[in-house]
Amino acid sequence: MARRAAPEVNAGSMADIAFLLLIFFLVTTTIETDSGISRKLPPPQDEEVPPPILKEKNIFVVELNKNNDLLVEETPMELKDLREAAIKFLDNGGGAGEDACNYCQGSKDPSSSDNPTKAVISLRNNRETNYETYIAVQNELVAAYTTLRNREAQRLFGKTFVQMEKELKDVNYTGNKESLKEDIKKIQFLFPEKLSEAEPKK
Template sequence: MARRNAPEINAGSMADIAFLLLIFFLVTTTIEKDRGLVRALPPEQPENVEPPIIKEKNLFVVIVNKNDELLVEDKPMEMKDLQEAAIAFLDNGGVPKGQEGYCDYCQGERDPSSSDFPDKAIVTVKNDRETSYDTYITVQNELVGAYNSLRDRESQRLYGWKFTEVKKAIDEGVYKGNEESAKEKLDVIKKMYPQKLSEIDPQS
């Protein structure tokens, strides 16, 4: 009895089909952009330099637990109130008038138990390892928003424009005007309210 050969499947076009499907999915698939934070690393400190002494009242401590709940200055706080609390701390100006270190542009309550001067005010964030990424980003945005709000206020008072709008226009290359002069003014505002935002290693 004659032996039959099994019919072969023509797979010559399979590679072409797979390639076309790959192109189709690449063109039609929407890839979400990850949200991130822009941070500049501090300059490297020389060795054998003692860290500066920081008064406890010049620290604004934000703790986020594993349930995404906030504890600000040892008190529970809602996310919606975080930016306002940070502004009050940064803009406090606790040194009395006539004394060294008095802030003549601060508009806070000038509480002697809170921050002395914007340059001395430090915001510290401590997260739990199980803190959600969305909450982490929201906390960072609220704190940066506090700095931007104060910077906008002062740039509006001194120059008639908002810090965030001019900075964005320069970063995007669409600023119409004397860019060098604008950058110098931005630096002045940054020195008035320097962004001192630190993070403590997450706790397990």
């Protein structure tokens, strides 16, 4: 009796189907990217350079403890008041002579910062500080710089600093991008973002 041949499954199109599925998943899948804090690290230095000497009045100390309590200049403060306090410090303009600030609109308190170019915000936190609180504090401090930059950009160029940065990134921008870059640098020079982060406390 002749043996019957077992029927074969036609797998010729399996490679095509697998390839089509692969393309489908590549096209439809969204890849999540972690958002972080935009910070520019200082360039590496070949030789040790001593840190610049800072007057204590030009340093604005912001601390976060392990209970997420905010201390500004050793005084308890609510997060909602931090931006205004930072603006008041940065825009004080209490310097005289070379340190004088002719564009500052602050109270010119001699016991506070001399000039925005000299002012440094020092952020210190505890290792047990909540990450969300830490980011919220960072946002408020950066927002203080942005507020002041917007004000100066509006005064000098008739548009906000945020608008200028958007125009620089816009591929359809018809103006002179080199001139726009220079204008942005001028505003950044008037209010440089000097945000110092100390080693977290244990």
